[in-house]
Amino acid sequence: MIRVLNSESMEIRTTEDIVSVRQAVRKKAISLGFGLVDQTKVVTASSELARNTLDYGGGGTAHLEILENDRRTGLRLIFEDQGPGIADIDLALSDGFTSGSGMGLGLGGSKRLSHEFEIQSAPGAGTRVTIVRWK
């Protein structure tokens, strides 16, 4: 069973907020005792997803949760927006796909950088991306 030990929510409205999210994720990863490479991976994934929330979702919220199950601890990050949503999720996950000015690596890249990845989205219904990185 997964227990949430600690939860924090942050607004994403400006590019400076992306920096704040990165810093908060780094702090939590360090507190969980993540090694440098694991810290770098989860912080990079959070940066990609926070930017998606801002650029494509028109802003939203990041939820940072410290998890624990019977064997290990982990970091769960949820990025939510009320933006236009994604019509074709498989297409959006493929590398090189972009509807904006980025390189189209945000979703697929952050999936590769995480142990668990989930996306819920529909046109007009916003987008919610959840990633987990276990220690």
Added chain:
Amino acid sequence: MERIPILKMGDYLLITIQVDMHDKLALTLQNDLTEQIVTYKSKGILIDISALEIVDSFIGRMLGIIASMSRLLDAETVVVGMQPAVAITLVELGLSMKGIRTALNVEKGMAVLRATLGEERQDGDSSPEF
């Protein structure tokens, strides 16, 4: 206004990125750099990212844009000092940084520029100026 300093070192320009990059700062850097390349007729740009704890696709894209802009202005770009954890993460992210030259540190980056520009100069000696 917040901006990233650009140091002139002979024929080269050295940029050390030490702060968390955001859109406005990136645009300011592109403007400042292209102006200085033209003003100083710089042939080489070194971008030191050793202080960066992460490189995401936004920063990767910015580095690519700077390298392309500089090339159009006849200057070579070498990105130096990438941290090992950043290199590991970039590959998993899928960012190959194609077209961007890298070196382990500023000194080695200078050697890369010297070698490249030295070759070009020798080629240039035999062909007429235009």
